[in-house]
Amino acid sequence: MRYEGRIFRPPSEARSLIVQVTIGCAHNKCTFCDMYKEKEFRIRKLDEILEDLDLARKKYKNINRIFLADGDALILKTKDLLYILKYINKLFPECERIGIYATPKDILNKGLDELKELKENGIGIIYMGIESGNDEILSMIKKGVDSKTMIEAGKKAKESGIKLSVTLISGLGGKDNIYKHATDSARVINHINPDYVGFLTLMLEENTELYRDYSDGNFNLLSPDEVMLETKLFIENIDVKDSIFRSNHASNYISLKGILNDDKERLLNEIDQALNHNNYRSEGLRGL
Numbered sequence: 001m002r003y004e005g006r007i008f009r010p011p012s013e014a015r016s017l018i019v020q021v022t023i024g025c026a027h028n029k030c031t032f033c034d035m036y037k038e039k040e041f042r043i044r045k046l047d048e049i050l051e052d053l054d055l056a057r058k059k060y061k062n063i064n065r066i067f068l069a070d071g072d073a074l075i076l077k078t079k080d081l082l083y084i085l086k087y088i089n090k091l092f093p094e095c096e097r098i099g100i101y102a103t104p105k106d107i108l109n110k111g112l113d114e115l116k117e118l119k120e121n122g123i124g125i126i127y128m129g130i131e132s133g134n135d136e137i138l139s140m141i142k143k144g145v146d147s148k149t150m151i152e153a154g155k156k157a158k159e160s161g162i163k164l165s166v167t168l169i170s171g172l173g174g175k176d177n178i179y180k181h182a183t184d185s186a187r188v189i190n191h192i193n194p195d196y197v198g199f200l201t202l203m204l205e206e207n208t209e210l211y212r213d214y215s216d217g218n219f220n221l222l223s224p225d226e227v228m229l230e231t232k233l234f235i236e237n238i239d240v241k242d243s244i245f246r247s248n249h250a251s252n253y254i255s256l257k258g259i260l261n262d263d264k265e266r267l268l269n270e271i272d273q274a275l276n277h278n279n280y281r282s283e284g285l286r287g288l
Contacts, residue, residue, distance in 0.1 A: 001017075001018075001019075001052055001055060001056060001059075002048075002052055002055075003018075003020060004020065004023050004039070005023070005024070005036070005038055005039050006035070006036075006038070007020070007069060007070075008035050008036075008069070008070070008071075009067050009069060010067075010099070010101075010127050010165065011249065012099075012165070013065065013067040013099055015064070015065065016064075016065040016066055016067040016099065017056050017060065017063045017065070017066045017067070018066075018067050018069050019049065019052055019053060019056070019066060019067070019068055019069065020044060020049075020052075020069045020070055021043070021044055021049050021068045021069070021070075021073045021076060021081075021084065022041065022042070022043050022044065022069070022070045022071065022072065022073050022075065022076070023039055023040075023041065023042050023043075023044060023070055024036040024039030024040060024041040024042070024070055024071060025039075025041060025070060025071025025072055026041045026071070026072055026075055026103070027071075027072070027103060027144050028041060028071070029142045029144065030131075030141055030142055030143055031140070031141045031142050031208060031209035031210040031213070032131075032141055032169070032172065032202065032204075032205075032208055032209075032210045033205075033208065034205040034206075034207050034208050035071065036070060036071050037207060037208075039070070041071075043075070043076060046080060046083065046084070049084055050084075050087055053084075053087060053088060053091055053092075054091070057091050057092065062094055063092045063094065063095055064094065064095060064096050064097075065095065065096060065097050065098070065099065066088060066092065066095055066097075066098045066099070067098070067099045067100070068084075068098065068099070068100045068101075069101070070101070071101055071103075072101055072102055072103045072106050073100045073101055073102070074100050074101070074102035074103075074106035074107065074110070074126070075103075075106050075109075078110060078114045078117070078118070081118060081123075082117065082118065082121055085098065085118065085121040085122045085123065086121060088122060089121065089122055095122070096124075097122070097124035097125060098122040098123050098124055099123075099124065099125045099126075099127065100123060100125075100126055100127070101126075101127050101128075102126045102127065102128055102157075103128070103129075103144075103145075104128065104145045104149050104150050104152070104153035104154075105144070105145065105149075105153075107126070107128070107153040107154075107156055107157050108149070108152060108153050108156065112156060112159060112160060115156065115157065115160035115162060116160050116161060118160075118162070119160055119161050119162045123162055124162065124163060125162065125163040125164070125165055125195075126157050126162050126163070126164050126165070127165045127166075127167075128150075128153065128154065128157070128164065128165070128166050128167075129166070129167050130150050130154075130166045130167065130168055130185070130188060130189075131143060131167070131168060131169050131172055132168065132169070132172050132173060132181050132184065132185055133147050133150065133168075133181075133184035133185035133186070133187055133188030133189070134147070134173060134177065134180045134181050134184035134185070135147050135184075136173075136177070136180065137172060137173040137177055137180070137181055137184075140173075141172060141210070142209075147184065147187075147188050150188050150192075151188055151191045151192055154166065154188075154191070154192030154194060155191070155192055158192065158193065158194070158195075163195045163196070164192070164194040164195050164196070165194065165195060165196035165197075165198065166189070166192070166194045166196070166197055166198070167197075167198040167199075167200060168185050168189075168197070168198070168199050168200070168234075169199075169200050169201070169202050170199060170200065170201045170202065170222070170227050170230050170231055170234075171201055171202035171221060171222040171226075171227055171230065172202050174219050174220045174221070174222070175220040175221075175222060175226065176220070178222070178226060178229065178230045178233070179233065181230060182230045182231075182233035182234040182237065183233065183234075183237050185234055186233075186234050186235075186236075186237035186238050187237070189238060189240060189243070190237075190238065190239050190240055193240045193241060193243060194240075194243055195242075195243065195244065196243065196244045196245075196246070197243050197244070197245045197246070197260065198246050198247070198249070199231060199234070199245070199246070199247040199252070199256075200247075200249050200251050200252065201227055201249070201251040201252050201253065202221070202222075202251075203251050204221070224253045224278075224280050225275060225278075227253055228253060228254070228271050228274055228275050229275070231247065231256070231271060232268060232271045232272075235260075235264055235267055235268055235271070236264075236268065238260050238261065238264065239261060240260050240261060241261065242259060242260075242262075243259065243260045244257075244259055244260075245257065245258050245259065245260045245263070245267070253274070253280040254270065254271070254274045254279070254280060256270060256271070
């Protein structure tokens with residue numbers, strides 16, 4: 001396989017074949033993110049993508065999942081994505097699911113019929129970064145969309161029948177916005193009712209605008225207790241059905257997982273126990 005620059009994928013795609021259909025991220029302005037800063041965005045040539053798939057077929061006997069990278073591969077024209085998907089289906093008949101990153105704008109730029117056709121041809125899951133449901137925070141981090149757009153895109157993805165996995169980042173609003181970040185994020189999730197919700201903890205990367213704000217004293221990181229209280233407030237305000245919740249990334253102070261709303265009380269009790277006993281994972285402490 002041929003890769004350009006650093007490669008990123010969701011945790012659930014750890015065993016997937018990763019194929020770059022884009023290089024970098026078309027937006028690439030988020031103040032907290034350093035994932036694609038060294039890359040200039042472009043869509044790869046179709047013949048290059050197909051060549052990579054041919055190389056993978058020769059090398060691997062069994063490919064159960066494929067992830068289309070980089071940052072927002074759904075930006076491709078639908079006809080080009082369909083050509084790639086049909087090629088995958090022919091080349092890898094054993095492939096059970098194809099995953100893809102997408103921005104809210106990517107989703108909204110597709111017609112519902114287009115999304116349904118992509119599902120019929122193998123797209124099984126879309127990963128969308130919400131980060132926060134609060135418009136002030138979204139503007140501060142230069143996400144490029146507001147919460148209304150997040151909700152509209154999330155609902156459209158769900159209506160298409162494609163599984164939707166979204167992520168939020170605890171601490172992204174700093175100490176002054178704990179309540180707004182938690183409750184507005186819960187509000188957005190309640191409107192969308194995604195299939196999967198991931199709650200990460202902010203980890204500052206040195207070559208980002210947010211890190212410079214922190215170094216200049218213009219951004220205050222949350223303490224572990226404050227992260228836990230923000231997470232608790234988020235879960236308390238959640239009202240969804242059958243959303244798989246995960247907050248067990250290396251950035252998180254404690255490992256939380258369950259189904260919302262079914263496991264709300266257990267999750268809240270686990271947070272209370274961590275707060276009462278100051279029992280945090282060392283991995284999460286490296287985020288400060």
